[in-house]
Structures are given as structure tokens and as C-alpha cells.
Amino acid sequence: MALDQRDLRETLEGVFARQDMYEACQRRDVGMMVRILSKYGITQGQIAGLTGIAQGRLSEYKRGRRQAEDLATFEKVADGLSMPARLRQAMGLTAPGGMQGTANHTTGNGLQLPTDTFDLQLLAEAIGKRGDDVKRREMLGMAAKVSATAMAAQSEVWEQLDYALGESMVLSEATVREMEARTAGFHRLEEMLPGNVIFRGLSVHIKEVSTLLRGSAEHSKKGLRNRLITTAGESCVLAGWIASDMGSTATARNFYDTAERAAKEAGDPAIVACAYGYRSYIPSGKGNHGRARALLGNALDLVSDSISPATVAWLAARHAEESGALGDTATALRSWHQAEDAFHIADTADDRVWTRFLDENRLDSFRISTYSKIGKLEEAEEAARLMIARLPELDKKRTAIILGDLASAHLVRGSVTEAARLAREGLAASRDIESAIWLPRFDVLAQGLRRWQHQQAVRVFLEDLAKAKSGLAWSRRSPTPSIRHSRR
Known part of the structure; x- marks a missing residue:
């Protein structure tokens, strides 16, 4: 039996409060929305009358024979059913009124x-x-x-x-x-x-x-x-x-x-090279620098200065970083010189879409990272001091990377208090930009510092890390195209 208008509105309000309807909106799954509404007595004819979508099309959505894809359909569903702002936002739509x-x-x-x-x-x-x-x-x-x-x-x-x-x-x-x-x-x-x-x-x-x-x-x-x-x-x-x-x-x-x-x-092999470059950050963040360097080596085999000098500059700088982390100073320096040579002939703003981040400051951050890993700590710290001083105050991402690298270098040298202080500052910068990708780096630092947790500087850093991981817990969930959602 069809619902009258008052019952229909009350039923809709109840359905809109359900978690399964919210999740269907997140997935933009109109078929699931129709099935949920039908379960509570709202017919396809009523939905069609409210939304202006043909009943036959609604049936196809419900049976899974067709998927709604265009924005106009989602707008019709949301507007016709008078969905609340919470569900409209879940579907990625603006609030009523444009x-x-x-x-x-x-x-x-x-x-x-x-x-x-x-x-x-x-x-x-x-x-x-x-x-x-x-x-x-x-x-x-x-x-x-x-x-x-x-x-x-x-x-x-x-x-x-x-x-x-x-x-x-x-x-x-x-x-x-x-x-x-x-x-x-x-x-x-x-x-x-x-x-x-x-x-x-x-x-x-x-x-x-x-x-x-x-x-x-x-x-x-x-x-x-x-x-x-x-x-x-x-x-x-x-x-x-x-x-x-x-x-x-x-x-x-x-x-x-x-x-x-x-x-x-x-x-277009440069895209594959870019994918390998991005992939290299996953094992690197877990301390598997050998795997990261292998990916970067494969990437460099796919692209040359004549194809994309800016991509070569980025990948070679990353290769230098990972070689330094492996203690391979000779390879790190060779890769670094390759990165510098490629950067000097590159026009990063007019190369590939992924190279536009690579400016002088970002190249210097690779230099700092590489130098700190191969034992040139004084040179790395001087370069870092100059770079952070000229960075925009709110460029937290690069600051986090630089401070994390310096903290790691001080830990290797045995400067525990200085390592903990720099690690805490870098963690604060990473937390400010809501980025989880650098947390494994600070996890590694925490593992190295934990034996000195009786020292106040170390204890404070470990406490801050625990809070940061808790605050960024959402980022460990699997994203889908319907969820909310840093760079090199």
C-alpha cells in the first residue's frame, strides 16, 4: 500500500538517518538507495514522481543493470527526495541553493x-x-x-x-x-x-x-x-x-x-617511471631502502634527459637518498650529480604534470637528506638552516621532511637529545598538514630512540607521536572514490 504524503516524508526522514543510506550516498550507489527506500515501503513510482527519473531507469539501477554516473542524476535524487545536507555532502554535492x-x-x-x-x-x-x-x-x-x-x-x-x-x-x-x-x-x-x-x-x-x-x-x-x-x-x-x-x-x-x-x-614510459618513483616511497617509509632503490633504478632506466629531464632530476635525487640510507656513499654522490645535471637543463614548469613541484627548494631538501645520510651532517644542517629560513612560514610539508632527515642523522651519530628535539619539530609539521605518509619515518625514529625513553626529550617525542597517530587514524582506512582524502 502506497504511503500518503505525510507518511512518505516521515519515512524518508527515518531512512535518511540510517547508516546504510549514508554509505550508499558515499558510494553514489543509486541502485542501493532505491532498494533501501523500497524496503521501507517507498515505491519506484513515488521516487520517479519526486525525482523526475523514469521508473524504468530506476528499475535498472535497482537491479544493477545500469549504474548512475552523471552529476545531474545525483542532483535529481538529492533534490527530489529533499535529502539533508549530510547525505548531499556524502554524494559530493553542494547544499541546496548552489x-x-x-x-x-x-x-x-x-x-x-x-x-x-x-x-x-x-x-x-x-x-x-x-x-x-x-x-x-x-x-x-x-x-x-x-x-x-x-x-x-x-x-x-x-x-x-x-x-x-x-x-x-x-x-x-x-x-x-x-x-x-x-x-x-x-x-x-x-x-x-x-x-x-x-x-x-x-x-x-x-x-x-x-x-x-x-x-x-x-x-x-x-x-x-x-x-x-x-x-x-x-x-x-x-x-x-x-x-x-x-x-x-x-x-x-x-x-x-x-x-x-x-x-x-x-x-609513454615516463608515466611508468613516475609510478615507480611514487611506489618507492612505500618500502622506503618502512625502512626497506634496498627495494626503494631498486624501483628508482628501474624508473631511471625508462626515462632520459631527452625525454623528461625534470623527471630524471627527481628520480636521481631520490636514488641518491636511498643509496645514502643504505650507506652506499659512492653511488649516492653519483646519483646526486646526475640529479643536479638534469635539473640544470630542466624546465620543471613545462615538463610533465608531476614535475612542477621540483623547484630549487625541493632539490635542496633532497640534498639535505642525502648529505645527512652519507655523514656530511654539518653541510646538511647549514643547507637546512638556510632553506627553512627562506621557506614560506606555512610550508610545513618540506619542513617536516627536512627535520625528519636531520633527526635520523643525529640518531646515527648518537646525539639522542638533538635527534628527539628535531623529530618532535618534524612531527609537529607533519601533523599540521594532516599527512600520514611520513608517519612511518617517525615510527622508525621512535624505535631507535625508545631505549633512551627515560630522557625527557625522548619521552615527550614518543608521547607526541602516539597522539599524532591517533589523530590521523582516519588515514589508515582504505579510501574509495566516495571518501575524503602530500607530496614528495
Whole structure:
């Protein structure tokens, strides 16, 4: 028996409070939503009447014969059923009323940036199209423009996508350029926002690229299709890095594997090299420097100065770090010189989308890490002092890396109090940026310092580490495209 309007509204409010409905919204699983609603007496006819989605289509969703993918469908479900803000946010939608309800994230420098998936995609696209270095202070104005045009642009993009998939099924230069710009923008946004903030938007972007690839398999010009496959690979390596930052190694590996398959199909070995470079941080964080160096060696075999000098500079600097950690001073110095030589001929801002982080400061942080590991501690500390002094006050990520490396070097030398002090400062910086990827490094430091835990400096560091691990516990959960979500 169908529910009357009052009973219908009361039933909906009860269903909206359920955890299984919240999880279905997180997964953007419309079929599951329909099944849950049906379980509590809400018919497909009623859902169709409220949302404007055809009853036959709802039946296909319920039976799993079709998956809802476009944003317009999710908006119809949320608006038609008058879902509360909690469920709308779980689906990555703005609050009713458009941009006034758009969720925002406050960056370390106080900028209010949108975290809605579509707004983030537009912001990434705008940054990617700029083609030059976007300063943090410029982000506020760009974000405001994005929010002001988001609703209109959203309609235009989906109309373009519908045309590409439903009519001609042929990729256009404009569509591919749009996806390329958005991918480049997400790589830049990763330097400015925590990974958990942009993961959802990046996942939706990857899904859109995948949809375009499926629809264009047999009809598009090979050059355009290869560029889109390259874009998919570049997006997946970033998603892998962010998943690793969130504490999900398995998810990261899946993205890296996908990126490597895309790279092989597109004939772009630099993407595979990038994936190996990112993968190297996983064993390195666990103290397995031999495995990390092997991955980096494989990466360097795939790319040359003529292909991507900035990628070579990054990978060789990482190889120097890992060689230093293994006590192989001769190899560390050879790799470091290779990194410097490649960096001097590179234009990191105009190389690959993943190389734009590699500026003079970041190269110096690799120098500090390598020197501290091969026993040149005084040189490393002097370089660190100069670098931290010139870094922006809120660049916590690089500060955390540098201080962690110096703490490790002091521990090896036997300077326990100094190691504990630097480790605590580095941990504080890591905690400020909500990044879990560097916690294993501080775990290793804690293991080395634990025998001196009767000393106050060591005891305080160990207590701070326990609090940090507890506070970042969310990052050890497996991320999915429906969850929230650091760099080299």
C-alpha cells in the first residue's frame, strides 16, 4: 500500500538517518538507495514522481543493470527526495541553493577553496589552463570565479559529454584539451590542498576520462585517443600518490597498476617511471631502502634527459637518498650529480604534470637528506638552516621532511637529545598538514630512540607521536572514490 504524503516524508526522514543510506550516498550507489527506500515501503513510482527519473531507469539501477554516473542524476535524487545536507555532502554535492552552500576548505594561508567535486574540477581546469605558476594568493580570486560560474559550466560540460558519447562518439580537440588541463590542475592543487580534500574530485575526473575512452574506442583519431590515455595515466599516478598519503597501500598499488597499463598503451614510459618513483616511497617509509632503490633504478632506466629531464632530476635525487640510507656513499654522490645535471637543463614548469613541484627548494631538501645520510651532517644542517629560513612560514610539508632527515642523522651519530628535539619539530609539521605518509619515518625514529625513553626529550617525542597517530587514524582506512582524502 502506497504511503500518503505525510507518511512518505516521515519515512524518508527515518531512512535518511540510517547508516546504510549514508554509505550508499558515499558510494553514489543509486541502485542501493532505491532498494533501501523500497524496503521501507517507498515505491519506484513515488521516487520517479519526486525525482523526475523514469521508473524504468530506476528499475535498472535497482537491479544493477545500469549504474548512475552523471552529476545531474545525483542532483535529481538529492533534490527530489529533499535529502539533508549530510547525505548531499556524502554524494559530493553542494547544499541546496548552489554556490552559497558549497563546502569550502581553508588552506594554511587562510584561503577558502571549494571542496565540491565539480567546483574542484573547474578550479583544476582553470589552473591547468593558466600554464604558468599560480601563486597561492591568487587562488582566492580564481576560486570565487569558479563558484560564480559553476552551475552554468556544469550544464555545458555535461552537454558536451552527452554529445560526445551519444551522438558522434568522436573525441574532439577541445574535449581532450579540457581533460589535459584539468589533470595538470589537479597535480598543482595537490601542492596546495590536503589529498583527502581533492580525492573525490580527482576520482570523478578519472571516471569521466574513462567514460570518454570507452565511448571513443573505435571512432576517434589515434592521436587524440593516445593523448586521452596519457591523461588517464597521469591522473592515476596522482590518485595512487594520494591514496598512499591516506594510508591505503593497496588502493595506491591499484592506481599505479592502472597508470602503467595506460602508459604502455599510449607508448609513454615516463608515466611508468613516475609510478615507480611514487611506489618507492612505500618500502622506503618502512625502512626497506634496498627495494626503494631498486624501483628508482628501474624508473631511471625508462626515462632520459631527452625525454623528461625534470623527471630524471627527481628520480636521481631520490636514488641518491636511498643509496645514502643504505650507506652506499659512492653511488649516492653519483646519483646526486646526475640529479643536479638534469635539473640544470630542466624546465620543471613545462615538463610533465608531476614535475612542477621540483623547484630549487625541493632539490635542496633532497640534498639535505642525502648529505645527512652519507655523514656530511654539518653541510646538511647549514643547507637546512638556510632553506627553512627562506621557506614560506606555512610550508610545513618540506619542513617536516627536512627535520625528519636531520633527526635520523643525529640518531646515527648518537646525539639522542638533538635527534628527539628535531623529530618532535618534524612531527609537529607533519601533523599540521594532516599527512600520514611520513608517519612511518617517525615510527622508525621512535624505535631507535625508545631505549633512551627515560630522557625527557625522548619521552615527550614518543608521547607526541602516539597522539599524532591517533589523530590521523582516519588515514589508515582504505579510501574509495566516495571518501575524503602530500607530496614528495
